[in-house]
Amino acid sequence: DADVTQTPRNRITKTGKRIMLECSQTKGHDRMYWYRQDPGLGLRLIYYSFDVKDINKGEISDGYSVSRQAQAKFSLSLESAIPNQTALYFCATRKTGGTDTQYFGPGTRLTVL
């Protein structure tokens, strides 16, 4: 079984709809992250969380919100989706201490029409 899972893997929605992307991990890591990747570009950080009660904005948080329901679950919501939020979204986890190594989920491809 995969250590970091994301659902759904693909989603097509319309402008103005509310969308939730979910991430679960079995690695026992305390830190979780949401990134966005646009074609030909690197990953940009949307939100990150160090534990259930510690959530922080990344560089592109506008238009997004998150919820850390448990140590193993971190959800990303688009309150009112717009076409320029069409992208590939990745969740990642990391254990406090040690190196910066992050472990990524398989990604969710989101298309907003």
Place this chain on the structure above:
Amino acid sequence: GQSLEQPSEVTAVEGAIVQINCTYQTSGFYGLSWYQQHDGGAPTFLSYNALDGLEETGRFSSFLSRSDSYGYLLLQELQMKDSASYFCAVGGAAGNKLTFGGGTRVLVKP
């Protein structure tokens, strides 16, 4: 803030050696990481440098010079399966989060 620069694309033949450079500007530095991403896949960790010098992991090596704000990833004995995008990433103070470069697409030809 933090910014990283790396070449957008590199093409090489099987068996060759490729070096991907990464220069960075950061307000805090915790380490330089490299990730590999195949088309349609997730980024996967390759290597990490916190101190100056060379780290070797099989066919891949990574180098860091903190004084020059520079690092590179060296891919040796290139194989077709090495065709992928490679990202450098810098961890900020206390390694709270990573900032990624735009990625270098490596195309390996027969």
